[in-house]
Structures are given as C-alpha cells and as structure tokens.
Amino acid sequence: MTRDELKAEMLRHLQYSFGKDPAHAQVRDWRMALSMAVRDRIVEPWFAATRATYSGQHKRVYYLSLEFLIGRLLEDAIVNLGLGQAAREACAALDLDFEAVMTDEPDAALGNGGLGRLAACFLDSLSTLSIPAHGYGIRYEHGLFKQSFHEGRQVEQAEDWLNQPHAWEFERAESSYEIGFWGEVEEKDGRAIWHPGDAVLARAYDTPVIGWQGRWANTLRLWGAKPTKLFDLARFNTGDFTAAAQPEEAARTISRVLYPDDTTDAGRELRLKQEYFFAAASIRDILRRYTSEYDDIRRLPHKVAIQLNDTHPAIAGPELVRILHDEHGLAFDEAVQIASATLNYTNHTLLPEALERWSEGLMRHLLPRHMRLIEQIDDWHARTTKGRTLSAIDQGSVKMGELSFMLANRVNGVSALHTGLMKKTVFAELDRLHPDRIVNQTNGVTPRRWLLACNPGLSGLVTETIGTGWEDDLERLGQLDPHVSDAGFRARFAAVKRANKAHLSDWIGREMGISVDPDAMFDVQIKRIHEYKRQLMNVLDVIATWHAMRGEPGLDWVPRVKIFGGKAAPGYQTAKEIIRLINDVATVVNSDPAIGDRLKVVYPPNYNVSMAERLIPAADLSEQISTAGKEASGTGNMKFALNGAPTIGTLDGANVEIRERVGAGNFFLFGLTAEEAMARREVPDHAGRAIAASPELAQAIAHLERGTFSPGEPDRYRHLAQILRHHDYFLVCSDFAAYHAKQRAVDAVFRDRDAWVAMAARNTARSGWFSSDRTIRSYAAEIWDVTPVEVGPGACVLAS
Numbered sequence: 001m002t003r004d005e006l007k008a009e010m011l012r013h014l015q016y017s018f019g020k021d022p023a024h025a026q027v028r029d030w031r032m033a034l035s036m037a038v039r040d041r042i043v044e045p046w047f048a049a050t051r052a053t054y055s056g057q058h059k060r061v062y063y064l065s066l067e068f069l070i071g072r073l074l075e076d077a078i079v080n081l082g083l084g085q086a087a088r089e090a091c092a093a094l095d096l097d098f099e100a101v102m103t104d105e106p107d108a109a110l111g112n113g114g115l116g117r118l119a120a121c122f123l124d125s126l127s128t129l130s131i132p133a134h135g136y137g138i139r140y141e142h143g144l145f146k147q148s149f150h151e152g153r154q155v156e157q158a159e160d161w162l163n164q165p166h167a168w169e170f171e172r173a174e175s176s177y178e179i180g181f182w183g184e185v186e187e188k189d190g191r192a193i194w195h196p197g198d199a200v201l202a203r204a205y206d207t208p209v210i211g212w213q214g215r216w217a218n219t220l221r222l223w224g225a226k227p228t229k230l231f232d233l234a235r236f237n238t239g240d241f242t243a244a245a246q247p248e249e250a251a252r253t254i255s256r257v258l259y260p261d262d263t264t265d266a267g268r269e270l271r272l273k274q275e276y277f278f279a280a281a282s283i284r285d286i287l288r289r290y291t292s293e294y295d296d297i298r299r300l301p302h303k304v305a306i307q308l309n310d311t312h313p314a315i316a317g318p319e320l321v322r323i324l325h326d327e328h329g330l331a332f333d334e335a336v337q338i339a340s341a342t343l344n345y346t347n348h349t350l351l352p353e354a355l356e357r358w359s360e361g362l363m364r365h366l367l368p369r370h371m372r373l374i375e376q377i378d379d380w381h382a383r384t385t386k387g388r389t390l391s392a393i394d395q396g397s398v399k400m401g402e403l404s405f406m407l408a409n410r411v412n413g414v415s416a417l418h419t420g421l422m423k424k425t426v427f428a429e430l431d432r433l434h435p436d437r438i439v440n441q442t443n444g445v446t447p448r449r450w451l452l453a454c455n456p457g458l459s460g461l462v463t464e465t466i467g468t469g470w471e472d473d474l475e476r477l478g479q480l481d482p483h484v485s486d487a488g489f490r491a492r493f494a495a496v497k498r499a500n501k502a503h504l505s506d507w508i509g510r511e512m513g514i515s516v517d518p519d520a521m522f523d524v525q526i527k528r529i530h531e532y533k534r535q536l537m538n539v540l541d542v543i544a545t546w547h548a549m550r551g552e553p554g555l556d557w558v559p560r561v562k563i564f565g566g567k568a569a570p571g572y573q574t575a576k577e578i579i580r581l582i583n584d585v586a587t588v589v590n591s592d593p594a595i596g597d598r599l600k601v602v603y604p605p606n607y608n609v610s611m612a613e614r615l616i617p618a619a620d621l622s623e624q625i626s627t628a629g630k631e632a633s634g635t636g637n638m639k640f641a642l643n644g645a646p647t648i649g650t651l652d653g654a655n656v657e658i659r660e661r662v663g664a665g666n667f668f669l670f671g672l673t674a675e676e677a678m679a680r681r682e683v684p685d686h687a688g689r690a691i692a693a694s695p696e697l698a699q700a701i702a703h704l705e706r707g708t709f710s711p712g713e714p715d716r717y718r719h720l721a722q723i724l725r726h727h728d729y730f731l732v733c734s735d736f737a738a739y740h741a742k743q744r745a746v747d748a749v750f751r752d753r754d755a756w757v758a759m760a761a762r763n764t765a766r767s768g769w770f771s772s773d774r775t776i777r778s779y780a781a782e783i784w785d786v787t788p789v790e791v792g793p794g795a796c797v798l799a800s
C-alpha cells in the first residue's frame with residue numbers, strides 16, 4: 001500500500017466512517033481514520049485464515065485467560081503489515097504529527113502484569129506461526145486502574161479505555177450465550193438437570209490479531225456481560241427508575257472491572273462469577289464451533305486443545321464435563337476422560353497466597369451442579385489413580401490448582417527452575433501419580449513488539465548487520481555475535497543506546513520535570529510492586545549509595561539514574577509503603593546539592609505496556625532481583641536482554657536460562673539460590689545477623705527508622721524496618737551485601753565503556769531463544785499436538 005493510497009483511505013474513513021471534515025478533525029479523529037484504514041487490510045487475511053482452518057479441518061487452540069495485556073494495537077498492526085513507511089509518509093502528507101497520532105491510542109490494559117502480557121505475546125506468535133487459535137477473555141469496561149502519586153502515595157483511579165473510540169473490535173450481537181448462576185439441581189431418571197436461579201448474557205466482541213507480514217490472523221474474542229432482560233418496564237412505569245435499571249446494572253458489573261478487590265465476600269463472589277461467566281461462554285462457543293463441523297463429540301481432543309492460563313479459567317473443566325455428561329449424555333468417566341484429554345493448565349506461581357481456593361459454600365451456592373461434579377471428579381481421580389490421600393477439596397475449600405491438574409492432559413511451568421520446583425513442592429504428589437504430565441515451557445516475548453517496533457534504532461542496526469528474517473526467526477540474532485568484536489559495530493551499538501537514552505531523558509524532563517544525564521547509567525526495575533520482587537532491596541541500595549556519596553563526595557562515582565515503574569495491588573499495604581518510600585527517597589536524593597547529577601531516582605506513575613516500550617530500549621541495566629524460588633519466570637528480564645541491557649539478578653525463574661545463554665560473563669549474578677534461601681529461613685535471626693554483618697545495610701535501615709526520608713514523621717517507615725529486622729521472609733537482608741557489592745562490580749564494568757557495550761551487545765546477540773515463537777512452537781509440539789497451517793499463495797496477503 002502506497003502513501004497516497006493510505007492517505008486516500010484515511011480521508012475516506014474520516015469523512016464517511018466518522019463524518020468529519022478534514023479541516024476540523026482532531027488528532028483522535030485522524031488516529032481512528034488511520035486505524036480503520038489499517039484494519040481494512042487485516043480483514044482479508046483474517047477471513048482467509050478462517051476459511052483455511054475450516055476447509056483443512058485443522059485442530060484449533062483455545063487460549064483461555066482472564067487477562068490479555070495487549071497495550072496499543074495500531075503500531076502493532078502497522079508493523080506486522082509492513083505499513084510503517086507508508087503510514088509515516090501519509091501522516092506527513094496530511095500535516096500530522098505521526099508520534100502524536102500513534103500515542104493518542106489508549107493502552108488496552110486488560111491485565112495485571114506478566115501473566116496477561118504473556119497471553120498477548122502468545123496471540124501474536126500464534127498468528128505469526130499460522131496456528132489456528134482463539135484467545136478468550138473478558139471485555140472489561142475498566143482495565144487495570146490508573147496510578148498517580150499524591151505526596152508519594154499511590155492513588156488509584158478507574159481506567160476508562162472504552163470511553164474513547166476503539167477501532168479494533170467487531171461486536172457480534174448474534175454470538176451471545178445465556179450464562180446461569182445459583183439455582184437448583186434436579187435429579188430425574190438418573191440425570192441431573194441444573195435450573196439456574198439467574199442468568200446473564202455473554203456477548204462476543206472480536207478483535208483480529210494479525211501475525212507477522214499479514215500472513216495469518218486469529219481472533220481474540222472477549223465477552224461482555226449484558227442483562228437477559230434489558231429493562232423492567234413495569235417498574236419503570238411505576239416511577240421506580242433506579243430499580244427498573246437494576247438487572248442491567250447487576251449483569252454489567254460482571255465485565256465492569258479487571259480483578260475486583262477480593263478482600264470482601266462481595267468481591268470474591270464477583271470474581272468467581274467472572275471466572276464462570278467467561279469460562280462457560282468460551283466452552284459453549286468452542287463446542288458450538290466443533291459440533292457445527294463434526295458429529296462425534298468423543299473426538300473433541302483430536303480437533304480442540306484448550307489451554308488454561310493459570311487457574312482463573314479452571315471452572316471450564318467442570319463446565320465441559322457437565323455439558324458432555326448432562327447434555328450430551330456421555331457416561332461420567334468418559335466425559336472426564338474427554339475433558340482431560342482436551343484441557344491443559346499453565347501454572348504461573350508457587351506463592352501459597354496466590355494459589356486459588358474457593359470456599360465450598362460459595363461454590364455450592366453459586367454453581368451447585370459444578371460443586372457436585374468437582375466432588376465426583378475428585379472421587380474419580382482417587383479411584384483411577386489410587387491416590388486416595390490426595391484431594392482437590394480441602395478443609396472446606398476447592399483447590400483450583402489440584403482440580404486443574406486432575407483434569408489436564410499436560411500441566412506446565414514457565415521456566416526450567418519453576419517447573420522443577422512445581423514437581424518438588426505444590427504438585428509433588430500429583431507428579432508422582434502422573435509422572436509425564438508436568439512439562440516445562442519457558443516463557444518468551446514477541447520480537448515484533450519488543451524489538452522491531454519499540455527499538456527502531458537497534459532493529460535497524462540488526463537488519464543492516466545480518467539482514468532481515470530475524471523478526472520471525474529470532475535465533476538469527478546469533479549471527480551478530482562475531483560482530484561484537486568489531487569496534488565499528490560496537491560504536492554503532494553504543495550510538496543507538498545513547499540516542500534511545502537521550503530520547504528518554506527528554507521525556508523524563510517533560511513528564512516529570514527531572515533532568516537526567518543521558519550518559520549516566522540507566523538502571524531500571526519495572527514490574528508489579530511486590531515484596532518478593534524486592535524493590536525494597538533496590539531502594540535500600542539507593543539509600544546506601546546516597547549515604548556513601550555524601551560521605552565521600554570527592555570520589556569518582558559512576559553516575560546512575562535509578563528508574564522504577566510499577567503498580568501495587570490496591571489492598572497490598574506493604575507494597576504501597578514501598579512505593580511511598582521510593583518517592584520519598586527520590587525527593588531527598590534528587591534535590592541534594594551534594595549529589596548533583598550523580599544519582600537520580602525516577603518513578604514515573606502509571607507504568608503500562610507503552611511505558612515499558614519506552615523504557616526498555618533506553619535501559620543499561622536490568623534489575624531482576626527476586627528472592628530465588630519466587631519469580632516463576634519473568635518476561636521483562638527477556639525484553640531487557642534482547643534490547644541490550646545486561647541483568648543484575650538472582651538465580652530465579654528464567655534468569656537462570658538467560659544467564660546460560662548470554663554467558664555468565666555477561667550477567668551480574670548475586671544472592672542465595674532457591675535451595676539456600678529455603679535453608680536460610682530456618683536460621684534463627686537471619687536478618688539480624690545480616691544487618692550486623694553489613695554496615696551499609698545497618699545504616700540504610702537506620703535512615704528509615706530515623707525518618708531521614710519522612711521529615712516530621714519519623715515513624716512512617718517503622719513498619720518496613722520492622723519487616724526487615726524481624727519478618728524478612730523474602731531475605732532482603734540476607735542478600736543485601738551481595739547485591740550491594742555486585743552493584744559496585746557493575747559500576748566498574750560501566751566505567752570501561754567498551755567492555756560494557758560488548759556485554760550489552762552480547763545480550764542482544766544471544767537472546768534469540770527467548771522469542772515467544774519458540775515458546776509457541778514448543779507448546780504446539782509438546783502440549784497441543786497442532787502444526788502450523790501451510791499458507792498458500794492465495795491466502796497469503798503480503799503488504800506491498
């Protein structure tokens with residue numbers, strides 16, 4: 001598509017789709033016009049992919065996830081269709097600021113963090129690999145909350161992405177399912193019939209997901225909740241307008257917000273309703289599609305593979321059994337066998353508080369038939385495995401991990417270390433009963449978004465050096481390795497990073513009013529705020545460094561910009577204290593004349609996918625410092641390495657595999673191993689001992705206790721200090737000295753700029769394995785038993 005064709009299409013959409021005169025159009029109108037012009041190019045490959053799947057009777061993959069953190073879609077579509085140049089030129093010809101048009105799009109923040117972003121990368125790779133697939137989730141009206149800081153404290157506001165025009169979805173009013181809740185189960189002629197007490201409608205909204213070079217497109221189908229009866233007219237006519245609208249309100253609540261607060265009973269009930277709502281609608285849709293093509297329901301696993309993204313969709317298992325048994329009339333055991341040959345489950349955490357459990361009482365009340373089936377599935381498992389001591393129902397609650405395991409063909413962890421720990425800990429007994437069921441699938445990230453689109457400077461250099469083709473064959477980055485010893489290549493690599501840093505410095509200056517030196521080391525930790533991720537250890541290191549700089553202002557310190565990004569769960573008080581501490585430390589450090597430009601702390605609010613795309617290409621150092629054994633995998637760690645930022649990190653999650661691949665000499669390792677961490681917790685007063693052994697740590701904690709960063713309120717950080725001293729489960733104190741020392745080793749390498757650049761470039765050259773294309777190929781071969789569809793020349797719609 002040429003510049004002029006795209007421009008003409010934009011003008012056409014502006015006028016005829018949106019009724020706007022170009023003379024009066026705003027950036028938003030142009031963004032919509034461009035989006036529509038681009039979207040039109042997706043529809044054909046989308047139809048072609050659907051037709052090819054039907055005509056070839058290919059097996060389909062269904063990825064059920066309560067989260068899809070897809071971010072902005074316009075740039076993604078432009079990049080995948082190869083329309084970058086045409087779009088830039090068309091905007092220029094229309095006198096539009098291309099960057100402003102692109103950044104006008106709100107982020108679709110339909111997820112919390114890594115789990116949701118992984119689902120989005122997987123969709124991209126499934127389309128790139130032309131594997132017939134659907135993502136299923138919820139069309140939340142409000143995505144993850146907007147974060148701002150008020151006097152350093154996190155403030156949450158409702159997010160409002162749908163309040164702006166959304167270009168990418170197609171509403172499918174004809175694809176609606178009635179989803180029941182509550183009610184009773186009637187036993188009749190040996191069969192169970194569930195009579196729900198209430199119901200809502202699940203309505204489909206489809207977003208096409210275009211793969212690399214527009215060869216294939218799959219569908220992300222998100223469910224919105226609607227009332228079965230729109231409106232109580234009788235009540236309205238009596239003048240009770242609020243009550244008349246009540247059923248509509250109640251139904252819509254189900255798809256209103258992502259992950260509502262589950263600390264109250266009402267919140268928990270809503271969460272379970274969301275889970276059943278989307279799982280049931282998805283199963284119904286999957287079976288409708290299957291039965292429209294095939295007669296024999298027993299062959300379902302030959303044509304359908306369902307992946308449960310953690311346990312949030314786990315109720316899909318009992319729902320599938322219910323439909324096969326109660327509605328299709330299969331014997332119970334056969335129904336369970338078919339369901340468990342179709343379903344697979346990915347585990348993303350071993351943290352006990354994050355393993356889902358639902359109270360039996362709530363489950364029985366909300367989903368009476370399903371609770372009964374869960375009991376039967378539990379009995380069936382005990383019967384068929386002789387694992388009688390093992391149950392998915394424990395002390396009045398249903399353990400969704402165990403239930404998902406029992407009903408799965410394959411269960412996977414998301415890094416080698418995490419999968420190993422799953423086998424040793426939470427699922428030890430189930431692994432013993434089913435030794436082949438657990439497999440590892442190390443996470444990956446899409447190179448289209450996380451290198452090609454977000455880092456045009458580096459991707460340009462890669463292409464100039466090794467040619468194209470790496471975008472969907474990322475291991476080709478290995479061809480860069482020999483170039484790292486070439487001083488000319490290193491100089492160009494360094495120039496790209498410097499330009500990205502200058503760009504970020506401008507943005508930080510504009511957005512936050514903080515001036516940062518682009519020649520300083522940009523040291524970045526971006527992720528959800530959680531004690532196990534140890535942002536607290538990072539900020540303690542900032543305090544220790546600041547203290548040391550003040551003590552010896554004459555020393556030749558390596559200038560650093562410490563960048564933080566991330567949100568805390570609204571109810572997670574300790575995480576919120578850590579946020580406040582980072583902001584308070586920033587206030588003191590950034591205005592300290594004794595420090596000047598040598599240390600800055602920057603914490604831009606409202607970290608999201610788009611902010612990650614801005615920060616990662618400009619990072620020098622990647623902070624991956626979780627307590628070993630606690631981070632299941634990480635995916636940010638991969639994005640940084642790919643963009644030429646070496647890691648300072650522990651042997652945790654996928655850090656282990658990153659280090660193996662980039663080489664131990666290109667990775668700053670410190671800290672206890674997972675095994676050592678477990679042993680250390682048993683040592684009496686481990687924190688006290690570590691504090692006594694590290695004057696830097698003792699000093700940093702003393703600053704917290706003295707109120708150095710909370711003038712006028714010395715007690716503000718007493719609670720954090722108490723945790724460190726007496727309840728240091730995440731071993732911040734035990735790892736601090738090693739971390740602090742390793743940071744000085746980082747300084748030493750950074751001083752030797754050439755050595756640093758070589759290390760950074762080797763990280764890029766050796767990160768090719770962490771493409772989500774590799775991950776998806778592996779799921780396809782080892783879990784789903786699907787193969788990519790050969791895309792014939794007719795179906796292949798390449799952008800010109």
Ligand code: F58
Binds near residue numbers: 112113653
């Ligand atoms: C993350 N989990 C893991 N959970 O922490 C991370 O190590 C891993 O790389 C990633 O999954 C992908 O495998 C995660 O993001 C959540 O966001 C939960 C969602 C449900 C509510 C509680 C948080």
